[in-house]
Amino acid sequence: MKKILSIFLFIMLSISFVFVGFTKFEFNVTEAKMAASNKKYYTIYEDSSKQKILFLKGDEVSTGDKYLSGNNKLYEIESVDDNQKFAIAKFIKDEELPKLKLKTNSQNNNVASAATNKKIGVYHTHNDESYYTPDGVDSVYGKGGVHTVGKEFVSNLEKLKIDTIYREDLHLPHNSGAYTRSQVTASALIDSGAQAIFDLHRDSTKRSEYLSKVDGKEMSSVRMVVGLSSKNYEENKKFAYKIKSYADEVYPGLIKDIYFGKGNYNQGLTTKAMLFEMGCENIEKSLVLKTTPYLAKVVDVVLYGVEEASDLSVADITNGGNDVTNVAGVVNDAGSSGVNSNTTLYVLLGVLGAVAVVFALVMIFSKKARYKVARFFSETFAGIFGKKKKI
Amino acid sequence: MSVSLTIVSVVILLIMFGAGQRILDSLRLNDKEALIILILICIGLIIPPIWIGEYFCFSIGGFLIPLGLSIYLLISCGWSRDLIRTIIGTILIAGIIYLLEWLLPADPESVLIDNTYVYGVIAGVVAYVLGRSRRNAFISCLFGITLAQLIQWIINFAKDTSSILGLGVGGAFGTYVVAIIISVALSEFLGRCFESATIRKEEKKFNFKTHTYDSVKNKKMNELENDQENRIKNVELVKNAEFNKNNKKYASNDKKSAKI
Numbered sequence: 001m002k003k004i005l006s007i008f009l010f011i012m013l014s015i016s017f018v019f020v021g022f023t024k025f026e027f028n029v030t031e032a033k034m035a036a037s038n039k040k041y042y043t044i045y046e047d048s049s050k051q052k053i054l055f056l057k058g059d060e061v062s063t064g065d066k067y068l069s070g071n072n073k074l075y076e077i078e079s080v081d082d083n084q085k086f087a088i089a090k091f092i093k094d095e096e097l098p099k100l101k102l103k104t105n106s107q108n109n110n111v112a113s114a115a116t117n118k119k120i121g122v123y124h125t126h127n128d129e130s131y132y133t134p135d136g137v138d139s140v141y142g143k144g145g146v147h148t149v150g151k152e153f154v155s156n157l158e159k160l161k162i163d164t165i166y167r168e169d170l171h172l173p174h175n176s177g178a179y180t181r182s183q184v185t186a187s188a189l190i191d192s193g194a195q196a197i198f199d200l201h202r203d204s205t206k207r208s209e210y211l212s213k214v215d216g217k218e219m220s221s222v223r224m225v226v227g228l229s230s231k232n233y234e235e236n237k238k239f240a241y242k243i244k245s246y247a248d249e250v251y252p253g254l255i256k257d258i259y260f261g262k263g264n265y266n267q268g269l270t271t272k273a274m275l276f277e278m279g280c281e282n283i284e285k286s287l288v289l290k291t292t293p294y295l296a297k298v299v300d301v302v303l304y305g306v307e308e309a310s311d312l313s314v315a316d317i318t319n320g321g322n323d324v325t326n327v328a329g330v331v332n333d334a335g336s337s338g339v340n341s342n343t344t345l346y347v348l349l350g351v352l353g354a355v356a357v358v359f360a361l362v363m364i365f366s367k368k369a370r371y372k373v374a375r376f377f378s379e380t381f382a383g384i385f386g387k388k389k390k391i
Numbered sequence: 392m393s394v395s396l397t398i399v400s401v402v403i404l405l406i407m408f409g410a411g412q413r414i415l416d417s418l419r420l421n422d423k424e425a426l427i428i429l430i431l432i433c434i435g436l437i438i439p440p441i442w443i444g445e446y447f448c449f450s451i452g453g454f455l456i457p458l459g460l461s462i463y464l465l466i467s468c469g470w471s472r473d474l475i476r477t478i479i480g481t482i483l484i485a486g487i488i489y490l491l492e493w494l495l496p497a498d499p500e501s502v503l504i505d506n507t508y509v510y511g512v513i514a515g516v517v518a519y520v521l522g523r524s525r526r527n528a529f530i531s532c533l534f535g536i537t538l539a540q541l542i543q544w545i546i547n548f549a550k551d552t553s554s555i556l557g558l559g560v561g562g563a564f565g566t567y568v569v570a571i572i573i574s575v576a577l578s579e580f581l582g583r584c585f586e587s588a589t590i591r592k593e594e595k596k597f598n599f600k601t602h603t604y605d606s607v608k609n610k611k612m613n614e615l616e617n618d619q620e621n622r623i624k625n626v627e628l629v630k631n632a633e634f635n636k637n638n639k640k641y642a643s644n645d646k647k648s649a650k651i
Contacts, residue, residue, distance in 0.1 A: 170554045172554060174497055184560045185555060188440075188448075229499075262502060
């Protein structure tokens with residue numbers, strides 16, 4: 001009976017593997033095949049009549065995913081046609097982003113305090129992602145074009161006197177295990193004391209989808225992706241909203257939109273983790289590189305607030321400033337700041353130390369306690385280290 | 392608190408309330424040992440991973456302690472009995488996880504459950520089907536998932552695209568936890584179902600000596616014990632008879648010698 005059932009279970013398991021492999025998912029064994037599949041993108045329409053295109057998105061789209069458009073309208077993906085690569089989104093509501101009252105440059109007297117304890121981590125989960133111009137391909141097995149964008153973003157952050165840890169660790173191949181591998185890198189960044197971590201990607205859609213004008217210059221826009229499965233979803237969403245709100249006010253056109261996809265995207269590790277889609281494969285990398293100084297300034301102000309942000313970052317704030325309130329940086333915001341893992345460790349070690357001291361004192365002064373502890377260890381480890389001693 | 396740490400905490404509570412005694416028995420642990428190990432795992436998880444070089448790191452709670460436990464289980468249960476099953480289970484789980492990494496969609500948008508847990512569920516089911524023992528399932532899960540990571544790491548090294556191997560770090564520990572809990576739970580519950588299914592076929596009789604319901608096994612055991620008891624009684628009877636005979640002989644001899 002047992003044998004029959006186990007064989008049955010094994011056969012069912014094998015059949016389900018084959019079924020799943022050949023029906024739902026593409027069996028992307030070679031990188032070439034994968035590159036071909038990346039060229040495809042989904043068109044998301046605003047209604048079922050398919051009159052108005054809401055946005056384009058590479059990779060997969062799933063029912064239940066959410067989307068915040070550039071004009072802050074929140075949609076939900078209602079249905080998806082995987083064969084024809086389109087989806088229908090339903091309008092939910094007009095989302096109100098947190099209003100930021102900005103301080104003018106002249107009133108910012110505390111710029112000197114900048115560059116203190118500012119630490120940011122940058123990495124790439126999908127290292128292979130590249131740009132057709134000038135990389136020639138959209139994917140390479142190694143450090144793709146997205147690494148050049150990462151380096152530029154990091155150098156711009158450092159210009160703003162932010163200590164940036166840039167990890168170019170590879171998480172290849174570009175398959176479902178990439179996020180599992182990159183989680184190690186993201187965790188290492190947090191352990192190093194990074195107050196926020198940014199995962200830089202590039203999308204795979206049409207060039208026109210990302211082409212934008214910021215500050216009168218033609219460049220690529222940025223899409224943010226927030227994980228619906230992240231345990232920090234609400235905080236990650238707030239962080240994304242703050243970034244978009246500030247960017248919309250100071251650099252309109254920089255942040256394209258926000259996509260809320262199923263998945264975690266390593267955002268469960270900290271409340272201040274974000275995935276940036278830095279353009280798409282069909283846009284020129286030079287246009288994406290132009291985006292990085294603006295994005296760095298946005299990150300600086302949103303994370304550390306006007307008071308602690310660099311002089312260069314707050315220089316672009318131009319909207320009046322009579323009603324002056326500081327932009328509170330999310331790092332200093334008591335409500336949203338995640339506790340650093342090192343702090344937790346020190347607290348835990350402190351508690352353990354205190355317990356150890358009390359325990360030692362009790363053991364020194366109480367004969368009964370010594371007897372009980374000796375008996376406990378004798379009973380517990382008798383099976384492991386040898387015969388139980390008689391006490 | 393991460394999901395895996397929450398699961399470990401729940402397991403600690405369950406053990407404190409006395410649950411899972413049979414599972415612990417098969418893992419050659421008592422509840423105190425299990426509690427100490429789980430608490431050590433929790434503490435080890437909070438400690439940042441230990442890095443050896445640029446490309447390798449491991450977690451004390453997420454990998455080192457479970458590895459130590461697996462080795463202890465292998466040694467305590469005898470190499471010959473479990474080693475082949477464990478090796479087969481490990482290779483199969485590693486192969487399936489490696490395959491799944493390619494089968495499942497690369498981007499998390501289209502995944503209902505986090506890949507980390509999908510690997511865990513599959514590894515858990517495979518470990519149960521192969522081993523059908525809580526011990527084998529535990530060891531195969533840990534070694535299989537580690538081997539899958541190791542394979543990709545070696546491939547990346549061979550392709551000159553070195554990546555990080557993080558054992559028990561990040562999502563890897565979540566996979567271990569899910570896989571081990573699924574496989575051990577399946578072994579426990581399905582094992583019990585099989586046992587109860589086979590017992591129902593036979594009539595159960597209450598044994599007034601042992602105060603338990605006799606199953607087939609027990610019945611046979613009792614029969615064997617009865618046989619042995621009967622044999623011992625027979626032997627004793629024979630001995631007694633021989634002794635009596637001898638006694639009689641000796642008595643008659645004594646009488647004869649007395650007459651003489």
